[in-house]
Amino acid sequence: MDSAVTNIREALAALAVPGKAVISQKFFKTGKGEYGEGDIFLGISVPDQRAVAKAFYPDVSLGEISQLLSSEYHEHRLTALFILVNRFQKSKIPSEKEGIANFYMSHLAYINNWDLADSSSYPILGSYAYEYDRADLLRTLARSDHMWHKRIGVVATLYFIRKHSFELMKEFVTHNLKYPHDLMHKANGWMLREMGKKAPDELIRYLDQYYLEMPRTCLRYAIEKLDEPLRQKYLKGKI
Structure with a gap:
């Protein structure tokens, strides 16, 4: 596991609220037969996830984002996407933007x-x-x-x-x-x-x-x- 991914997961874990995880699993319809069936939550607020993404995005590779995006935890995936959005919006290089768009399409x-x-x-x-x-x-x-x-x-x-x-x-x-x-x-x-x-x-x-x-x-x-x-x-x- 790359250290950047480990650091991001640890930063998110420190912000987790177990009670919020239970609420999120109900809100996002994770029960059997529902649209989010089987999804797992840590209980982290969206503003906290955005803050973690902002702190880490300059130093995270697409390969590391892929590791985070493939996590079973919903907040890992959402934070990975926030990182990807930051990377895309900050880039001024067309080929880099194209690479991010292609990466996004390959991780649907x-x-x-x-x-x-x-x-x-x-x-x-x-x-x-x-x-x-x-x-x-x-x-x-x-x-x-x-x-x-x-x-x-x-x-x-x-x-x-x-x-x-x-x-x-x-x-x-x-x-x-x-x-x-x-x-x-x-x-x-x-x-x-x-x-x-x-x-x-x-x-x-x-x-x-x-x-x-x-x-x-x-x-x-x-x-x-x-x-x-x-x-x-x-x-x-x-x-």
Whole structure:
């Protein structure tokens, strides 16, 4: 075991709160048949994990990140992703950014819960796809049969949305609108809501076309920031 990985694991272990681990295992649905089945938690807060990642990221290799990312412990994986995000965002070298994006794609098996996907997909893959014209990477994920891949692809478009680029997100959301799992309904609605913050008219146009087809959870997320009278019209199907 490389010393950097050992040091990171020890730093995280010192921050663990066993009672929080029990709560996290319930919150992230780790029971039999649930989406996070079998996941194990140490009980470490996200701010503490971010702090550990910030302290260690300059000196950790991709090989060491891979060791941490393949851990059975959820917080090890999330901290590894925070380290990877830091590495990607600090790099000014295109080839290094490409290497990190490729590394991310090759380790998708370990990005297996919504917080892992949401905290890493848009600052790494979304940024890379936008800046280097690689929307094809996200399209492959969004059209996958694998739910976590779908969520990564859809949430990665948050980077595009923040750049006032909406077409890719709308394509992915529309493709996945009827996907049965609630976690995709939430992701789709979240991205639509984020578009609405930047361009309310774009959201209204999309809703007017699709809101009657949307799962209820998706619709509620999408319209959350609209004025209450308009929200009620969408909810009651009176548009």
